[in-house]
Amino acid sequence: MAYKKAFIPYGGYWSSPFCRWQGSFSHLHSMVFAAEICTQALTEKKLDPEIFDEIILGMTVPQKSSFYGAPWLAALMGSPGITGPVIGQACATSAKCVSLAAAELELGNNETVLVVTCDRTSNGPHIYYPNPMGIGGKGDAEDWVWDNFNRDPYAKIAMIQTAENVAREVGVTKEEQDEVAVMRSEQYQDALKDNNAFLKKFMVQPVEVKDSSGRKVIATVHGDEGVFRTTAEGLAKLRPALKDGTVSFGTQTYPADGNASLIVTSREKAQELSPEKNIEIQLCSYAEARTKKGFMALSIVPAARKALSIAGIDVKDVAAIKTHTPFAVNDVYFCKEMGTRPQDMNNYGCSLVWGHPQGPTGTRLIIELIEELVLLGGGYGLFDGCAAGDTSAAVVLKVDVK
Template identity: 50%
Template sequence: MTAFIPYGAYWSTPFARWQGSFAHLHSIEFAAHVTKSALAERDIGVEAFDFAAYGLTVPQYRSFYGTPWFTAMIGATHLAGPTVNQACATGARLLSTAMGEMATSGVQTALIASGDRTSNGPHAYYPAPDKPGGTGIGENIVMESFNRDPFAKCAMVDTADNVARKVGITTEEQHEVAAYRAAQYEDALKDDRAFQKRYMAAAFAVPDAGFRKTIKTLNGDEGIYPSSPEKMASLKPVMPDGSVTFAGQTHPADGSAALVVCATEDRARALGKPGGPIIEVLAVAQGRDDVAHMPAAPIRAAHRALDLAALTIDDIDVIKSHNPFAVNDIAFARAFDLDWKKMNNFGSSLVWGHPQGPTGLRALIEMIEELEIRGGGSGLFQGCAAGDSAMAVILKVR
């Protein structure tokens, strides 16, 4: 089954480095606040939707109510839907979820949205009445998830070091990728952020926690560090005997993103910008790599997506990745005999940060806009996720 994305019926907030300008905002309430405004700007009423799904990876106060709460806050009290969590692959999983509903339940128009706040992550306590004294265990959900895979028994950065060792990737190569990705991001800022303004507000009004007033304005992403080869060269690997430095990995962030998905081309035309291209989703696939080798998992997911779409990598015009580590892009390029410099034009999560749930949605949106600029073609998004897993999406813009 295929699906269609109305051109322009998508949006993303800027991404703000954690403990930054969005750190005080409840992620679900914030996503609803942004979505109401974005739908109004596009003249899309909530009655247009017969399905919704919300992606969340960091629990928030009352997040048990998930999607029904989100849809109620935007005025769509007729929509229920699942709340989705597949760590960093949540964006692609949301798309797959919507397409599944179209195939099995006759859904015609879906709203998929995600918002996460890695800042001020919750601290959970789990009672254990069978333990001595009934003492339970606690966890810092964000920090401990980054630092300890309960099955692989290692941190996420260890998985990048493992792939680097296996493939033979040096620190110097990782720094070269990081510097190049920073330059690509600068292309999105040219002409007064012309590229980003295709899907992001020119000046984003940051609300207070009660969403009553604006407390500041963001002109693009917050917390982007300028690339400096000299500074990168002075960095030591994060882990003993490793090769990944802080320059070769992304930073946690806060933000939200969303897009509309339709079952038919006619419906997508009706909701998209007049005269815009047709965006068809050709395939969505997942993959999982060896234990503690997370950055290599997108290779398997991409192979599966290409097979489903009856395409080869040579048929792909634009490649976008969720690259929490520079290792991701080097390993992927080697597996497909590609030049990694041809991937991730206009930016990637290695530079603009990683709020988890919305990360993949923003990458998909940027891929659509790059394809539109070049006059159409096929695009492949791929990205890894916790548990050595990954997802891949193939789109065609015509």
């Protein structure tokens, strides 16, 4: 879908740090935590929470009382008069939420939409499904996070096997994956320079983490937690996770906890809300794609090509690219097919480095894409990422710095 009326105010976005699962955020209710981060960000940016016409909530891991979805979250953050849907499209959740918000602007339904994406992969729910036809009436059980990581009910394989399938089909070696993983680790170091200058452009920090009572501070998180420095020597020593495979634990991401949000509004309202009147951010297009069963990463190329085509540009016209990278295989394949170089994408890091909370992963990548384009003086940007079910979603945006 192409967009003409959807804009993002410069600075109209924010993210919590991302923490590796079972880390400092592992006990926090993801929706309540997202509301706290939104409230803090809106206060710091001097934005009234009642400016929003609609809220779109993206999350993939149920939490207690998440039945009440976006209306509850809106009330928690001081916007009790608005409502909106809950979107869960696996790792493509963020892109779909942004697309839906942009569509609301195109249709004239709303003028200022808040997209909030959040998830906690830690301590995922253990779900019991009643089955009166079971032996003795015994029901079925599911570990929401762990079981779905390890088995696609259609392809009947784990996520990591899809990466191995792609590596085998297109000829991606362990050495190529190791090289990309080291590069992404080094790119993230640029985000930490000058006392985390890049991250401070959008990340709410520090975050005081309280106990279950909500009174006692038990930790203070100053930035992403769980990131490890990757070296060529270290990766060379790691064996593939699967027998006869190529993907090691060092060339795949890890589950994480966190949230990220952004505002989608009209051109005029974006200008009003932006602290930098010379910067304009326009959403241009959205596309999604699906590939053959069990080859998830193959879907990223058709999604990217479709989004670029809808926007009326070529990949050569793109100044910056950010990808959700659950496996280094993804970036190796993307570059081979799209004619790009690994070093020309994912500057300042990506989900391969700072983890994958699922729902908010793409939102943070889109935010980082915007900030990189501003540093470059403007241009087109492409976000692309695969998702469960052998699918992908891509977003094209444009930044003008006047």
